[in-house]
Amino acid sequence: MEKKLSSVAKTTPKLLKCNARHVQGICDQLAKLVKEMYSLDVDPLTDIAICCGQTEAFAAAVFAIIDRGDEVVLFDPSYETYEACIAMAGGVPVYVALDPPNWTLDADKFMKSISGRTKAIILNSPHNPTGKVFSRDELEIIAGACCTRDCLAITDEVYEHITFDKEKHISLASLPGMQERTVITSSLSKTFSVTGQMTGDGLLHLVAIYCAILPSFCRLSGWRVGWAIAPAFIASAIRNIHVKITDSAPAPFQEAALAALTSPSEYFESLRSVGPKKFLFAWFYEEYEFKRDYIVELLAGIGFQICFKPQGSFFLFAELPENCLLSDVEYVKELIKQAGVVAVPGCGFFHTNLSLEKSSQVDCGYQRRYIRFAFCKSNATLAAAAQKLGKLLGASGHLMLN
Numbered sequence: 025m026e027k028k029l030s031s032v033a034k035t036t037p038k039l040l041k042c043n044a045r046h047v048q049g050i051c052d053q054l055a056k057l058v059k060e061m062y063s064l065d066v067d068p069l070t071d072i073a074i075c076c077g078q079t080e081a082f083a084a085a086v087f088a089i090i091d092r093g094d095e096v097v098l099f100d101p102s103y104e105t106y107e108a109c110i111a112m113a114g115g116v117p118v119y120v121a122l123d124p125p126n127w128t129l130d131a132d133k134f135m136k137s138i139s140g141r142t143k144a145i146i147l148n149s150p151h152n153p154t155g156k157v158f159s160r161d162e163l164e165i166i167a168g169a170c171c172t173r174d175c176l177a178i179t180d181e182v183y184e185h186i187t188f189d190k191e192k193h194i195s196l197a198s199l200p201g202m203q204e205r206t207v208i209t210s211s212l213s214k215t216f217s218v219t220g221q222m223t224g225d226g227l228l229h230l231v232a233i234y235c236a237i238l239p240s241f242c243r244l245s246g247w248r249v250g251w252a253i254a255p256a257f258i259a260s261a262i263r264n265i266h267v268k269i270t271d272s273a274p275a276p277f278q279e280a281a282l283a284a285l286t287s288p289s290e291y292f293e294s295l296r297s298v299g300p301k302k303f304l305f306a307w308f309y310e311e312y313e314f315k316r317d318y319i320v321e322l323l324a325g326i327g328f329q330i331c332f333k334p335q336g337s338f339f340l341f342a343e344l345p346e347n348c349l350l351s352d353v354e355y356v357k358e359l360i361k362q363a364g365v366v367a368v369p370g371c372g373f374f375h376t377n378l379s380l381e382k383s384s385q386v387d388c389g390y391q392r393r394y395i396r397f398a399f400c401k402s403n404a405t406l407a408a409a410a411q412k413l414g415k416l417l418g419a420s421g422h423l424m425l426n
């Protein structure tokens with residue numbers, strides 16, 4: 025298996041020990057958490073690399089594994105950053121389309137995408153942009169391919185705690201034979217609402233800074249603590265590369281991360297549950313399932329086609345209204361101009377068979393017919409969006425953009 029490391033990782037003279045440049049307590053706590061959640065036995069001294077967010081952990085994992093010309097299989101649509109990392113490593117992305125409207129994995133199509141040059145398979149579940157949570161059956165197909173075709177897997181599990189309808193995230197590494205060939209990447213960003221932008225109340229942000237730290241208060245952007253969990257020889261190569269890219273994740277934020285990761289199990293549960301909360305201070309916590317239902321009802325009610333209700337993450341990938349002649353990009357522009365509501369055009373997430381000439385009008389393929397809404401907003405913001413959209417409804421009750 026060690027031959028699977030990239031030449032970059034192998035040529036570095038001395039692989040670093042785990043005790044450099046991180047707060048060891050985070051590794052101890054992560055090992056405890058993955059044991060509880062996924063029954064994985066992880067050595068906190070050798071199997072973990074603490075990085076600047078999942079983004080760096082993923083990049084370092086790709087650089088540790090992928091050599092020029094190696095093929096990397098990804099599912100389409102997919103989160104944007106993977107392809108750039110693969111390209112920087114000299115790898116060749118090979119996309120397998122998930123089938124709309126339910127974004128199902130076609131086992132035949134997937135198996136055909138794997139060649140003798142496939143080094144790794146990328147899996148993001150819960151999935152951005154669709155909100156899909158890969159089922160155990162689908163994971164078994166992916167695991168089967170990794171084992172029989174001798175491939176590694178790199179997972180992105182940043183939404184691991186945010187699932188709905190009693191759906192539970194299963195880590196690919198927990199399937200038989202997979203821990204030894206999987207790099208798990210994840211981070212604080214989504215679980216503790218410390219991703220790209222500021223949310224919530226400004227005073228609470230200050231409290232969070234000075235009290236360091238109650239997790240649900242930590243809603244400042246960019247805390248940039250993530251991790252890769254992998255077999256020791258891969259984790260060591262990842263740390264090696266991490267030291268060359270960023271040297272270390274910011275130490276004070278690592279201390280905060282440790283405080284956050286030791287939150288009571290009810291905190292993690294609360295990201296999944298809905299309705300009245302069962303424990304003290306529950307009102308601080310997110311109620312993503314409630315928000316998901318609110319936005320699904322809102323958008324379906326004004327004409328969007330919502331065939332697939334998100335099972336996890338905090339995105340809704342909505343199909344444009346049936347008779348809408350605008351492309352996804354045109355629609356989003358009008359939505360911003362006329363309603364003051366922002367969504368992301370779906371085309372940015374698609375990579376297979378996208379024909380740019382067909383970028384608008386009725387004959388565009390499904391890849392031009394989806395837009396992504398984020399519902400990780402306060403209930404007041406969601407209600408304000410509903411009100412703004414409500415002002416543009418036609419006689420049929422559907423949203424009318426000119």
Ligand SMILES: Cc1ncc(COP(=O)(O)O)c(C=O)c1O
Pocket residue numbers: 076077078079080103148151152180182210211212213219220249250
């Ligand atoms: C699927 C996915 N992975 C990773 C990230 C980024 O994670 P981090 O902030 O830990 O770098 C995002 C953020 O939008 C995401 O949606």
